[in-house]
């Protein structure tokens with residue numbers, strides 16, 4: 001066998017790591033062209049793959065080897081540029097790639113073998129698709145001549161992931177590898193980011209080919225529109241000047257577009273109140289006086305009601321998700337809608353847009369600033385002072401809060417509040433899915449983008465530990481806290497072994513309520529407290545497992561905290577440990593619930609502050625609200641929807 005002329009990792013011509021944004025940096029599209037050209041060399045397909053990853057500036061791959069992908073693992077061993085981190089489950093590799101991507105803005109990479117290795121990636125790929133996370137998943141496939149024969153470990157992973165990838169490839173010719181890798185990064189990281197799968201047959205990895213760089217990208221049908229149309233921008237500015245009750249509905253697209261700076265300038269210019277969705281927490285600092293908090297099922301009264309009573313919604317990189325709109329037909333009945341999104345398919349999908357704007361949020365907001373500025377100069381400034389008074393009144397009257405349990409036990413909200421205060425805005429917070437996720441979004445103060453990572457669209461239990469691992473690899477100098485549930489943690493905690501072995505010192509705040517808490521909350525509210533299969537026995541009635549011992553078994557530091565007076569000390573202690581992962585088992589009161597809540601399928605007008613407790617609007621506000629009510633809308637904000645909520649919830653949505 002001929003020796004390769006170039007060993008992966010031996011060159012010095014690596015360009016910057018591929019990045020989805022900021023747009024001024026080279027995009028994945030430009031990367032292949034901007035990296036120094038390599039003269040053609042004779043290599044195997046596997047070597048070509050590793051050389052292509054190096055040329056794209058990839059520094060980390062999370063994965064697990066197996067038969068079909070084995071040829072690629074051999075040259076990986078020689079690469080000094082690409083660090084491969086051996087995970088314990090492919091789902092962990094996928095979420096780690098997501099965490100890496102979400103924390104850094106770069107494209108994350110995961111790798112798996114054919115069949116079960118590839119199918120284990122599917123949840124993470126679907127998760128990345130829902131939350132627009134740029135990742136490239138590379139899978140081995142059986143030899144091309146046996147595809148379709150039910151060969152050992154054959155799975156049609158292209159077919160399986162077709163609905164949950166932005167694009168996917170099956171590569172059976174080694175010559176195609178550099179071009180397809182370059183295209184995969186380009187597609188993942190540009191336009192609306194998302195996951196791209198590259199499935200490579202074993203014979204393509206083994207056969208001889210020529211590697212040269214840069215490849216010629218050939219994507220004739222792929223031209224995401226990033227610059228907004230000036231006519232639409234002018235029309236948007238006109239509506240903004242005319243509005244009396246405008247609100248900025250900011251979604252995850254603003255974070256993915258690295259548009260926080262522009263957003264802040266726009267808010268300071270217009271002084272329009274802002275809500276940031278679960279995916280956009282940190283897009284505008286929580287401390288900003290015009291920030292009303294998070295909208296949606298567990299949003300603040302000010303954010304939910306602000307949207308509901310607005311006359312103009314300026315939606316930026318948001319998608320009118322059902323968890324935000326509640327019952328769609330009664331959502332913000334009096335509002336006109338300006339909807340800006342890089343993905344034209346989102347515009348008008350759930351709610352009609354009066355002014356649709358297709359474009360990258362960074363460019364859209366920058367152009368809106370210019371247009372509004374020009375209007376202000378021309379004497380057409382909007383006046384929203386009265387509206388601001390109302391929204392800030394709701395903020396003062398209905399702050400997001402909680403009642404500590406009367407028995408001296410630990411309130412989960414208190415733990416999270418203290419963690420946010422002590423770890424501060426520079427830390428990265430990564431949540432699982434459930435009550436702890438909602439409390440983490442409500443009670444940590446987010447001051448910067450990419451500080452809050454969670455599984456918003458798919459709601460994937462098990463996301464937190466591997467995503468925190470990926471975030472820590474991408475941001476080694478930041479403190480990374482996984483705020484996880486006792487249920488979620490048991491889905492992917494094996495990645496703590498990966499963290500220990502690879503010196504990835506994440507910290508875990510386990511909000512241990514001994515339950516699948518969010519489901520239990522729904523059982524409390526909508527199923528007559530019949531707790532079917534939500535008891536986890538992780539603190540009440542036993543400790544299975546004992547999380548402190550489990551942490552210890554992995555080589556982490558395990559700590560336990562059961563009393564409010566110990567919370568600060570234990571967090572400080574964890575913060576001092578930097579040479580290995582730490583797990584704190586916070587044993588919390590199991591009956592705590594997430595409030596406010598708009599039950600699924602119910603109008604946002606019927607937001608509840610607690611069980612059977614609706615906001616009591618003052619008389620003036622009630623009159624204003626009544627006037628604004630749609631003629632056909634029968635619900636009242638001051639009426640507890642006790643009788644209607646359970647039925648609506650049970651029929652219109654499954655359990656979380």
Ligand SMILES: Cc1ncc(C[n+]2csc(CCOP(=O)(O)OP(=O)(O)O)c2C)c(N)n1
Nearest residue numbers: 434435436461485486487488516517518656
């Ligand atoms: C993979 C997966 N399975 C099931 C669910 C449904 N589900 C949503 S929240 C939840 C409970 C999570 O329990 P835990 O991690 O302890 O969080 P808590 O709500 O108690 O804070 C469940 C089962 C889900 N979201 N994801």
Ligand SMILES: [Mg+2]
Nearest residue numbers: 485486515517
């Ligand atoms: Mg729990």
